[in-house]
Amino acid sequence: MNSRHRVLGRIRAALGDRAAAPAEVPRDYRPAGAAVELDLLVHRLTDYRATVHRCTDGQVAQVVEAILGGRRVVVPPGLPRHWLPATVAAVTDENLTAEQIAACDGVVTAVAVAIAETGTVVLDAAPDQGRRVITLLPDVHVCVLRTDQVVAGVPDALDQLDPCRPQTWISGPSATSDIELNRVEGVHGPRNLHVVIVPRGDLPPGA
Numbered sequence: 001m002n003s004r005h006r007v008l009g010r011i012r013a014a015l016g017d018r019a020a021a022p023a024e025v026p027r028d029y030r031p032a033g034a035a036v037e038l039d040l041l042v043h044r045l046t047d048y049r050a051t052v053h054r055c056t057d058g059q060v061a062q063v064v065e066a067i068l069g070g071r072r073v074v075v076p077p078g079l080p081r082h083w084l085p086a087t088v089a090a091v092t093d094e095n096l097t098a099e100q101i102a103a104c105d106g107v108v109t110a111v112a113v114a115i116a117e118t119g120t121v122v123l124d125a126a127p128d129q130g131r132r133v134i135t136l137l138p139d140v141h142v143c144v145l146r147t148d149q150v151v152a153g154v155p156d157a158l159d160q161l162d163p164c165r166p167q168t169w170i171s172g173p174s175a176t177s178d179i180e181l182n183r184v185e186g187v188h189g190p191r192n193l194h195v196v197i198v199p200r201g202d203l204p205p206g207a
Contacts, residue, residue, distance in 0.1 A: 037116045038197070041150055044119020048172025050193040057198050060144055061085040064108060067142055067194055071105035074134050078127025079108060083144060093134050101133060106140035107190075112167075113160050114145050114195075117153045119172065121145060121195060124165040132168050141170075141190040148200040 042052050053063045065085035072089045074096065084090050091104060110128035114121045121143055123129040135141055151157050161167060173193045 037152065038147060038150055041114055041116040041119060042197070044116070045172065045193075045195055048119050048193075050119075050172045050195055053194060053196045055196065055198065058082075060196055060198060063194075063196050064088065064142055068106045068108070068140060072103065073106045073108055074101055074104040074138060075108050076110075076128055076130025076134065078130075079110065080128070083108065093130050096134075098133065098137065102137040104138045106142060107134050107138045108142045108144070109135060111143050111145045111149055113157045114150045115152075115154055115157050116150055120157075121170050122157060122161065123168040123170070124161060125167075126165075132166060135168060135170075135190070139190055140192040140194070142194045142196060143170075144196045144198060146198055146200045 042054075045052050055063055060083040062085070064083060065087050069085060069087040072091065073084070074091050074093055075084065077092055077094065090108075091100070093101070109123060109130060110126070111121045112124040112126060112129065123132070123135065123143075125131060129135075151160065170193065173191050
């Protein structure tokens with residue numbers, strides 16, 4: 001018997017029959033399908049220094065052009081091509097090396113889900129989102145989000161995500177700070193995050 005067992009044994013002996021049963025802890029937290037607040041998501045993203053754009057599906061290419069026009073961009077293989085303007089040099093990720101990805105100025109992806117309460121967008125390596133590495137090395141990340149992909153809180157997001165898929169949770173541009181709270185951006189990922197929000201009903205059939 002070690003010291004831990006001796007101490008716990010004395011506590012049990014002192015409590016006797018008065019020891020209370022463990023309290024029941026609710027695990028439902030928040031029911032799925034709770035009211036979604038798109039404005040709250042926009043507020044959180046802006047507060048985290050991300051840039052939010054709201055447009056139609058047909059205007060996504062114009063937004064991407066305004067952000068990355070004339071620059072080299074890496075894209076996942078399943079990204080809708082009509083989101084890319086002719087003015088960007090798009091490089092499809094087909095097992096590109098880290099050096100090839102880092103040589104690109106930006107990356108354009110879709111999103112798996114977004115959380116209004118925390119201002120977080122989540123990627124799960126689906127074909128329109130690609131490998132995690134392509135979203136970490138370029139300086140600018142543009143992600144396109146449908147309004148029906150926005151959920152209220154983290155429990156709602158977990159309910160929609162596959163735990164067996166690799167996930168990347170992004171809350172604003174990459175940033176850190178030292179002990180004196182001096183903020184440094186771009187240490188662990190892109191310094192610039194742009195979230196393009198598209199109404200679900202505006203997307204073409206089958207999208």
